[in-house]
Amino acid sequence: MLNQFQAIRSFVSIVSLVVAIAAVADVGPHGVMIREGVIYISPDASSAKLSNISRGREVVVLERSPGWVHLVGTVDVNPEEETQRNVTGWMMEKGVITTDTPDGDKIIFGEAVDSEYEASQRGGRRGAAQDAMRLYARLAEFFPASPLAPEAAYRSADIRWQIDAADLASRPSAKMRDPRMRLPIDEQYMKKVMKKYPGTKWADLAAYHLIENKLCGDWEAQAECPIKEAEYYVKYVDDHPKSPKAPEALYKAAWRNAALVVIYKTDNDGKKAQDAAARSISTAKRLIAQYPDSTDWSNRAERLIYMVQTNIPAFGNTFE
Secondary structure (H helix, E strand, O other): OHHHHHHHHHHHHHHHHHHHHHHHHHHOOEEEEOOOEEEEOOOOOOOOEEEEEOOOOEEEEEEEEOOEEEEEEEEEEEOOOOEEEEEEEEEEOOOEEEOOOOOHHHHHHHHHHHHHHHHHOOOOOOOHHHHHHHHHHHHHHHOOOOOOHHHHHHHHHHHHHHHHHHHHHOOHHHHOOOHHHOOOOOOHHHHHHHHHOOOOHHHHHHHHHHHHHHOOOOOOOOOHHHHHHHHHHHHHHHHOOOOOOHHHHHHHHHHHHHHHHHHHHHOOOHHHHHHHHHHHHHHHHHHHHHOOOOHHHHHHHHHHHHHHHOOOOOOOOOOO
16 A cells, blocks of 8 residues: 555656646746856855856746846756756856847857867867757757758767767777677767758768768778778768768778779789779769869879879788
């Protein structure tokens, strides 16, 4: 009987929590922090401090007082483990950008770009990359009609991808030849961009990232990996011909076929080496013809053609 009572009480508590959260969501506008702030117990900087709140964290405004806002804010518990909790209190109004702030989307985007720049600097602010990731994500969520929303959604997913990729690259499994033998980078955020903004360059860029999960670690001088990888890159261009990454994809396909020339010659398979050379040259010429304005990649393609035609190895020991 006691267990039943405890179960009922737990259920009521959960329902009450859900209702409370729903009620808060309807009280005032949602917003995001563009600067570090302090949440106090009352609208007075000398009152008890409840918590710090960082850039990119979500808030819901409950009420306003001159120079202050009463809000529910999401704060970090353990930044390393990305754990968080909600805190209700008061904080100074400056730095809180809500959905009714004029040009709020532009302000958030600007802060996200600044945080991303900070993350790229040696000795930059700790956690700046995560700040930028959250800021971009909140912009796309709170300002869905903004012309900045698709780019912001992609940039958020891109930063998360880079963070995850760097983590996975540090593991021994990253060098495994078979990509199925390592943990994949989480694709859900890139796929969300592709689904929400189909036909845009941001969807094209998101799709390009997905190839990384299919790539081998160490080829181990085996032909199987560059063959499959070249196919992935060519198919990407066939599916996304207007992508900003299309010239790069064709170059990577051409280079992998050039690498196959070396691998096949090492195996004394002259016929396959000739076929790989032909594919490399053909793919490189396609790049030059299809994307002549992409000078970096088209000129690298010209160089690659010269290397293949003059038997300069593009893979392995290139010193002769």
